[in-house]
Amino acid sequence: MANILLRRALLDAIRVPVGTRASSELSKIGNREWVGYGFNGQPNYMDRADYPLPAVRFRPDTPDIKVLREKEKGDWRKLTVEEKKALYRASFCQTFAEFQAPTGEWKGAFGWALILASMSLWAYMAMKLFVYSPLPESFSEESQKAQLKRMLDLQVNPVDGLSSKWDYENNRWK
Template identity: 50%
Template sequence: MQSSKYLFTRLIGRLSARLTVNRQTHRDQVMERIGKREIVGFGWNGSPGYHDRLDYPMPPIRFREPDPEICALREKETGDWRKLSIDEKKQLYRYSFRKTFAEMKAPTSDWKFSVGACLIACAIGIWISQSYAHGVYPDYPETFEEKRRSAQLKRLIALEANPITGLASKWDYERDRWK
């Protein structure tokens, strides 16, 4: 009796120790993933990850982590914007965003890869079908030769095959020619 009680308390102690070892909150996991970047909004799906999107141009976090130069610019940003130079404004923009709208809308050369892959796939398909035609499939039977086909046509006309709507209906038997 005493040993079973001891085993039970020992088992409960181990289980509770396992359950309380390392609990991370969702915020801890998020901060681990994004580093020191500032969360500035909800984002397009609620998860703090940076995405350049034309349909939702407000990412939930800033693009870069803050450094001393950016911190000084951010302090200067709180004042009059006319005192900021163009380069400083661009640097502040690049701190928050990776691309401008013009860069996001600019055409890329991704279509060339797709067209090239399709052409390669077509070439491989044609090569396989031609190798089957020359190496796997047998030659055409003798009945496909022109001399035999004309003999078969003459025989069908002589037998008056399908005289209502078929071949014999289009042959004039009195004059021996096509109607």
């Protein structure tokens, strides 16, 4: 319950009032322009494929960017490729290809998994060597064969058990 109340208090503390969003000028977050709803209606920036338009621009407005924004209101054919790239990078941190590209994080996770697996094997071997007592003598193959012979000699469970499958006349399994 306290967790829910704390979360609600934190969200209320950082939430921008609705009247601010509906004003004639776009709201500013620091020196960054609020340009859309985003993925949760909060003034934050995140590169996401499912919500491609973040709520605020990536970089704050500088005099160079303001000049380019005025220039972009005109004919886009008059803009150079570098100016178009500068406008894009002022609004977005990465392109779709950049933020959807594989990062190689799986290699580190796989490496840590192998390290943990090898450590657990070393711990098992150490426990087996130093902590556990040796197996009893009855686990040896000779002892098990002797026990089986003794059970057959005593005819243990002759109706439907082990002795029922032994042919006592020919001394072999049926």
